Amino acid sequence: MTSxxxxxxxxxxxxxxxxxxxxLSVASAADISGAGATFPYPIYAKWADAYKKETxxxxxxxxxxxxxxxxxxxxxxxxxxxSDMPLKPEELEQAGLIQFPMIMGGVVPVVxxxxxxxxxxxxxxxxxxxxxxxxITKWNDPQIKALNPDVNLPNTAIAPVYRSDGxxxxxxxxDYLSKTSPKFKTQIGANSxxxxxxxxxxxxNEGVANMVKQTDGSIGYVEYAYxxxxxxxxxxxxxxDGKTVVPKIEAFQxxxxxxxxxxxxxxxxxxxxxxxxxSWPITGASFILMYKNPQDVAVSAExxxxxxxxxxxxxxxxxxxxxxxxxxxxxSLVQKTWSQSIQADGKPIWTASAK
Amino acid sequence: MTExxxxxxxxxxxxxxxxRRQRLQxxxxxxxxxxxxxxxxxxLGGVTVSLIDGALPALRAFGFGFVTTEVWNPVSEExxxxxxxxxxxxxxxxxxxxxxxxSFGIALFITEMCPAWLKRPLGVAIELLAGIxxxxxxxxxxxxxxxxxxxxxxxxxxxTLGQIPGIGNLxxxxxYGIGVLTAGLILGIMVLPFITSITxxxxxxxxxxxxxxxxxxxxxxxxxxxxxxxPYTRTGVVGGxxxxxxxxxxxxxxxxxxxxxxxxxxxxxxxxxxxxxxxxANEFTEAVGDVYTASLVxxxxxxxxxxxTVLSIAKLMxxxxxxxxxx
Numbered sequence: 001m002t003s004x005x006x007x008x009x010x011x012x013x014x015x016x017x018x019x020x021x022x023x024l025s026v027a028s029a030a031d032i033s034g035a036g037a038t039f040p041y042p043i044y045a046k047w048a049d050a051y052k053k054e055t056x057x058x059x060x061x062x063x064x065x066x067x068x069x070x071x072x073x074x075x076x077x078x079x080x081x082x083s084d085m086p087l088k089p090e091e092l093e094q095a096g097l098i099q100f101p102m103i104m105g106g107v108v109p110v111v112x113x114x115x116x117x118x119x120x121x122x123x124x125x126x127x128x129x130x131x132x133x134x135x136i137t138k139w140n141d142p143q144i145k146a147l148n149p150d151v152n153l154p155n156t157a158i159a160p161v162y163r164s165d166g167x168x169x170x171x172x173x174x175d176y177l178s179k180t181s182p183k184f185k186t187q188i189g190a191n192s193x194x195x196x197x198x199x200x201x202x203x204x205n206e207g208v209a210n211m212v213k214q215t216d217g218s219i220g221y222v223e224y225a226y227x228x229x230x231x232x233x234x235x236x237x238x239x240x241d242g243k244t245v246v247p248k249i250e251a252f253q254x255x256x257x258x259x260x261x262x263x264x265x266x267x268x269x270x271x272x273x274x275x276x277x278x279s280w281p282i283t284g285a286s287f288i289l290m291y292k293n294p295q296d297v298a299v300s301a302e303x304x305x306x307x308x309x310x311x312x313x314x315x316x317x318x319x320x321x322x323x324x325x326x327x328x329x330x331x332s333l334v335q336k337t338w339s340q341s342i343q344a345d346g347k348p349i350w351t352a353s354a355k
Numbered sequence: 356m357t358e359x360x361x362x363x364x365x366x367x368x369x370x371x372x373x374x375r376r377q378r379l380q381x382x383x384x385x386x387x388x389x390x391x392x393x394x395x396x397x398x399l400g401g402v403t404v405s406l407i408d409g410a411l412p413a414l415r416a417f418g419f420g421f422v423t424t425e426v427w428n429p430v431s432e433e434x435x436x437x438x439x440x441x442x443x444x445x446x447x448x449x450x451x452x453x454x455x456x457x458s459f460g461i462a463l464f465i466t467e468m469c470p471a472w473l474k475r476p477l478g479v480a481i482e483l484l485a486g487i488x489x490x491x492x493x494x495x496x497x498x499x500x501x502x503x504x505x506x507x508x509x510x511x512x513x514x515t516l517g518q519i520p521g522i523g524n525l526x527x528x529x530x531y532g533i534g535v536l537t538a539g540l541i542l543g544i545m546v547l548p549f550i551t552s553i554t555x556x557x558x559x560x561x562x563x564x565x566x567x568x569x570x571x572x573x574x575x576x577x578x579x580x581x582x583x584x585x586p587y588t589r590t591g592v593v594g595g596x597x598x599x600x601x602x603x604x605x606x607x608x609x610x611x612x613x614x615x616x617x618x619x620x621x622x623x624x625x626x627x628x629x630x631x632x633x634x635x636a637n638e639f640t641e642a643v644g645d646v647y648t649a650s651l652v653x654x655x656x657x658x659x660x661x662x663x664t665v666l667s668i669a670k671l672m673x674x675x676x677x678x679x680x681x682x
Binding site for chain 2 (some may be wrong): 064065070157195203214215
């Protein structure tokens with residue numbers, strides 16, 4: 001009791017010092033409240049808006065980051081949490097939570113090289129890892145040249161730019177580099193923030209994009225939607241099958257289709273470096289976290305109705321915003337999980353017939 | 356006769372009543388203000404206790420090494436605060452080196468030499484600067500100031516100061532635009548209005564007679580400022596500088612945008628670095644795991660201690676100065 005109080009006060013004190021902790025506004029009884037990842041925020045907001053018009057039920061989503069979302073759902077202050085980093089099955093079990101993937105997206109390396117267009121420069125995971133570890137420092141390095149025999153690469157220094165704020169984007173990118181470069185895995189590893197040995201950190205997608213645009217010879221990584229909408233030069237990447245692909249919705253979908261959702265406990269699937277000739281190697285899903293035995297049964301049922309509606313009616317809105325909707329097969333798996341796992345008084349709070 | 360006596364005792368009684376009521380009011384007022392004053396101490400104590408409690412897991416895991424190591428690795432959960440501490444101090448030093456002379460210049464110009472018609476516009480401009488939210492400084496720094504640093508100032512510094520042996524180390528490396536120097540300069544701009552408006556206000560408290568006597572004795576403006584105005588306003592001036600320094604130490608958003616956010620200590624002030632508050636703001640939302648969160652709280656505790664130490668040193672300095680002056 002006292003330690004919980006003290007911890008609360010510690011957080012408050014931190015807020016006083018420098019952090020702005022996003023306040024969670026109290027939603028009205030009928031409204032669903034959620035908090036977490038910033039990456040899916042635009043699509044959740046768009047869905048919520050359309051859903052409110054159709055049903056009158058509102059959704060209040062606070063994009064405070066995946067870590068924040070996990071903390072909030074564990075503290076039971078929200079109906080659902082959202083995270084770009086799936087929780088391990090053991091951790092879900094321990095907290096009495098379930099998770100399911102809601103939407104997907106891709107992370108795209110972007111560059112600033114004069115005269116070179118999107119997709120002209122090709123890189124592999126190993127080379128990308130070496131760049132970010134500070135071992136490849138010039139664009140005309142033999143390792144890059146080997147992948148791009150026909151491209152005229154300049155003798156300029158490479159300025160690697162990374163996301164300084166902890167984020168799902170960081171997690172996907174470092175997870176991909178860890179899977180393709182054993183050295184990266186042992187020396188740096190995968191996480192929402194890591195210790196970068198080289199380069200400069202910029203805040204958010206906009207910070208990275210802006211830094212790359214400003215700095216000649218720089219390389220960074222942003223969410224696909226961000227690269228596309230801002231017209232930033234991206235690179236082609238070699239995937240697990242050794243084919244070079246460019247980022248596009250179909251390439252993300254190919255990665256998702258090749259993932260083994262059905263046999264992964266708790267949907268613990270990270271979509272990076274998936275096999276398949278067309279798969280984009282840095283693809284990721286954003287997850288929803290909910291209690292198996294929710295306290296607020298009515299609102300949790302409302303939330304599931306909303307997610308169901310979003311799966312069925314939200315695909316067009318998602319692709320408009322350059323997100324990738326979950327494939328049919330995954331949706332029906334998730335719906336089975338809902339009716340089997342989320343219960344109140346031993347009865348499921350959501351069934352496929354309930355509309 | 357009796358009637359008059361009666362009214363007199365009545366009056367007497369009502370005066371006594373009023374006096375009693377006033378005493379009660381006074382007591383209530385005194386206790387209320389005392390309560391508010393003590394509340395500050397209580398809150399401060401609460402902040403300290405909860406910061407220490409929140410930081411304990413980190414301090415237990417790393418001990419004193421927490422403040423002496425540079426490593427900051429969320430993957431292996433090894434944390435050391437040296438890089439953010441260094442960044443916090445160095446950006447504040449740059450901010451003060453830029454902010455103090457400029458602020459003094461502005462304040463002295465306004466109080467000593469400024470033509471009457473210019474006083475108001477200058478004053479309003481300074482207050483407007485103080486009113487700009489820090490995020491705006493950050494965005495301006497990122498989109499406008501950093502490209503200017505990158506294309507003009509940093510290449511110039513590399514070509515000139517960077518060639519001098521010794522201090523040249525401070526101006527080495529590629530011109531990224533953002534980095535410790537840029538953050539320090541933006542902090543310098545941000546603390547300007549605070550130091551300026553306070554020093555201006557205290558400069559204006561110098562009695563005109565004292566000033567005029569000095570001029571009457573044939574002193575130059577410089578001599579008046581140095582020998583009359585500054586000694587008279589020492590306490591207030593130091594207070595203003597401390598307020599600016601406090602802001603520079605704790606500033607978060609603007610710094611996060613332009614410092615480059617790298618947990619490294621570089622010899623060059625043009626290289627990316629990080630500060631305590633920038634690290635907390637960047638990583639707090641995604642910090643998963645007890646030791647990670649505790650390390651961020653421990654950073655907060657260190658910032659608290661730094662601010663406290665700086666303020667104490669300032670107070671001590673003032674006391675020493677006052678004793679020397681024989682006040």
